[in-house]
Amino acid sequence: MMSKTWLITGVSSGFGLELTKQLLAAGNTVIGTVRNAAKIKDLIAQYPETFSYEKLDVTDVTAIHNVVSKVSKEHATIDVLVNNAGYGLFGAAEELSDEEVNKILSTDLLGSIQMIRSILPKMREQKHGRIIQISSYGGQVAFPGNSMYHASKFGIEGFAESVAQEVAPFNIGVTIVEPGGARTEFRYGSAQVAKAMPAYKGNPARSFEKMLAPANGLAPGDPARMATRIIESVDQNPAPLRMMLGSAAVQNTIDVLTKRLDDYKKQKDLAASTDFPDGE
Template sequence: MNTKIWLITGISSGLGKALAEAVVKKGDFMIGTFRKKSQVDNFNKKNIKNTAAFLLDITDQKKIEEIIETITSQFGKIDVLVNNAGIGFVGAIEETSLDEVRNVFEPNFFGTLKLTQAVLPHMRNQKSGHIIQISSHGGIKAFAGFGIYNASKFALEGFSEALAQEVSPFGIKVTLVEPGPFRTKFAGNGLGLSQNTIDAYSDTAGVFRTKLKGVDGKQEGDPVKASNAIINLVYSEQPTLRMPLGKTALITIQMKLDSVQSDLNTHQKIAKNSVY
């Protein structure tokens, strides 16, 4: 069979919804998750060919294990896992409470990690699979006012980079998709804001907060084009570990690489002389 079975989290809107629709259009089987039962029921009532929807809050680790067992029992396998569900958050580091930090890390890191761990035994048994981690250009380069979100995506990038090396012998591939700004609800209803604000950060984190809210719905990235790019990557013979999406992502990631290279050049002699 040339078709694949996809599991995509968070298909109610944005990139998740666009990718789910693109997968169905291609003719593959799409299993999607929603956080609300009404969304699941409405989706399943449509009886769209080659689809199924399940209720899942990725912060519920017990539910994750149950869902994966149900899906693999019912459909036999999962060829592609897309960890798309997550949240955005804006606030200066000093402004942000630990509870707010945990609320970001639960879906963006811990939930994604747990779902990845739950799928891996099945992919190892079938000796194939592809895990798509929806990261961000903010998973490579940090921005003032975005530090907690950046930290959650940096963490995602770190474990996924190691994971790719660990599972390669089993025929499992891992790709970090790193979009720049896309026309989704990320900068709208999907964006969390620190409850505390400190005037001293108005020219740094405050500017970013205002700018991000102002571009909602006007971002350069097209979720449909991004979805097709992800599908093409999955079907390519040698998918890469990272895939930036959008002009802004290319610019910001290159800025990070240039910054790191500059620091390496500056401290190269000191680093070499520090070895005893």
């Protein structure tokens, strides 16, 4: 793989950190965004020539535009954008506060949308680029107790799939990455849980509690291997629109989509009954 310049959001932990470490070790240039630079002091010291960072809260739209404008001027090309910043929010929809709802949508959905919108002029001008949108198999499959996370991931996948068609003529590729459970801080550190309501005790919405407890077994996904597959995808042409990571995730998704397709096929007569008759 030829050396490239990567802009990655959320490089202080999880996939963002693992991607950054592998890319820098291979001789790439990385501009990472963080909220707390103390978490990446080792990278700053080890790669002074090829790693730089910008402090950024992706819920701040003005700051997004300013950061992207700054790094676009400082670097001849931005070859790859990785939208990685995000977190999980668990709890029944009724248990979530308005503030929690707004924050996760601003971070996981709107932040990614604005990062993509901001980088497109640079990529169009340079006549190439690759956008990696970190989603989840939760962008295709929904579980109880995770409604707002699914809202953000279903939403960003629709946005990214549409944008992929708009920017293909400019030699810009878009890949939606759908990881399954992985041993990252996302699951065992940054995940947030709504204040429980007694009415939901024993409800399916509380099933996530077992998943988040390390004592019940760790997630099967290896963040390092997943990061390697993501990096490799950048050299695929055309860009894969979706990339599923994790054997359990891909099987679960196939099962759900197969059932969904079967349900749609059963509705062909119903759907047709709402059309105007031929000739009218």
